[in-house]
Amino acid sequence: ATMLLGYEVTAADVGLIFDRLGMVYEDGDGSVGVEIPGYRFDLDREEDLIEEIVRIQGYDRVRSTLPAVRRAGGLTPVYAFLDRVRAALVRAGFREARLVSFASDGDLELTGDRDALRVANPLSSEERYLRTRLTPGLLKALVRNSSRQVRSAALFEVGTVFRLAEGAVQERPKVAFALTGVADPGWAGTGRGFDFFDAKGALDALCADLGVGWSLGDPPGPPFHPGRSGFVLVGGEQAGVVGEIHPRVVERLDIPGRVAVAEVEVEALMRAASSDVVVRDVPRFPPVRRDLAFIVDAATLAGAVQAALEEAVPDLLDSCLLFDVFQGPPLPDGRKSLAFSVDLRAPDRTLDSEEADAAVARIADRLAASFGAELRSG
Numbered sequence: 001a002t003m004l005l006g007y008e009v010t011a012a013d014v015g016l017i018f019d020r021l022g023m024v025y026e027d028g029d030g031s032v033g034v035e036i037p038g039y040r041f042d043l044d045r046e047e048d049l050i051e052e053i054v055r056i057q058g059y060d061r062v063r064s065t066l067p068a069v070r071r072a073g074g075l076t077p078v079y080a081f082l083d084r085v086r087a088a089l090v091r092a093g094f095r096e097a098r099l100v101s102f103a104s105d106g107d108l109e110l111t112g113d114r115d116a117l118r119v120a121n122p123l124s125s126e127e128r129y130l131r132t133r134l135t136p137g138l139l140k141a142l143v144r145n146s147s148r149q150v151r152s153a154a155l156f157e158v159g160t161v162f163r164l165a166e167g168a169v170q171e172r173p174k175v176a177f178a179l180t181g182v183a184d185p186g187w188a189g190t191g192r193g194f195d196f197f198d199a200k201g202a203l204d205a206l207c208a209d210l211g212v213g214w215s216l217g218d219p220p221g222p223p224f225h226p227g228r229s230g231f232v233l234v235g236g237e238q239a240g241v242v243g244e245i246h247p248r249v250v251e252r253l254d255i256p257g258r259v260a261v262a263e264v265e266v267e268a269l270m271r272a273a274s275s276d277v278v279v280r281d282v283p284r285f286p287p288v289r290r291d292l293a294f295i296v297d298a299a300t301l302a303g304a305v306q307a308a309l310e311e312a313v314p315d316l317l318d319s320c321l322l323f324d325v326f327q328g329p330p331l332p333d334g335r336k337s338l339a340f341s342v343d344l345r346a347p348d349r350t351l352d353s354e355e356a357d358a359a360v361a362r363i364a365d366r367l368a369a370s371f372g373a374e375l376r377s378g
Helices: 011-021 046-057 077-091 105-111 135-147 196-210 247-253 266-272 302-312 353-371
Strands: 024-027 032-035 152-165 168-181 224-234 237-245 259-265 288-297 317-326 335-344
Touching (some): 011 032, 077 266, 105 135, 135 259, 168 266, 196 259, 259 266, 288 302, 302 353
Antiparallel strands (some): 152 168, 168 259
């Protein structure tokens, strides 16, 4: 009784109550045996008798907090991590979707998968396979939202995908999200639609929340836009993809505007995740800002250039932002310009111009050695 009610109940209290109720009882060693009258058909188990105790004593004695339970419990590491992923995407502005784990022939044709497991007794004749990816289901959810005149949709799912590998079913958890519609609705908005950079920013927010470092790789191919997509690299290995769906595919799905998605392996995120929190003092000294433009080969990845720039001056770099990409005259064919806004800051002093120039020279030397980059002047 004490464990269930959360307050102490003595044997004397119990005896007094059953006397008042006219029930015959026997007081044993640490327990009370009760003979239930035939007319009390509502009393069937021990908990019913405990409820009689609190009913007579008064429900006001029951505390508002649950009693402590001294037993092992909690989530497994995988489920706890999935909760971290969900919470991070909710903070990034997404809503969770719970979709069925089945796929149609059209879904497999969209992604080009040939290793799907066929279901013996499918719920629908159209969806007769176990899904191999989360993205097709999210695209269908966007179609449903669009058909109901929803102007903006930002959905995510954390779920399991299935593949047939060497005669056995392989199950893997994945996380995916999809965006379409107006990115900034409202009277102060510009009417801009969601695009690749919104998806990349959402993936940045997710990985930053999990303590995961990632980079953008080569385009993954259909059904993605070749110039607005890339593999997600975690620890130098492919862990997923982020980018815009090809306009022809979006048109075939009858979704107005662009559609940006990302899909990443949860196991890769778990291996690279960190719970460490780094706390720094609020900067006391102002930064020195330099806008640096570098001419590189057109095929050079901007992310790789930025990573090398950050590694060149780790002790002084406060922030680095790519703000312009330019190709065309007067630049020669096959070359492009990448412009970065770089803030240099020392924790114990204000940098003078000589120190800032020396840091810029270190950056230029590093990018020249790694990419053959030329620092533009003027």
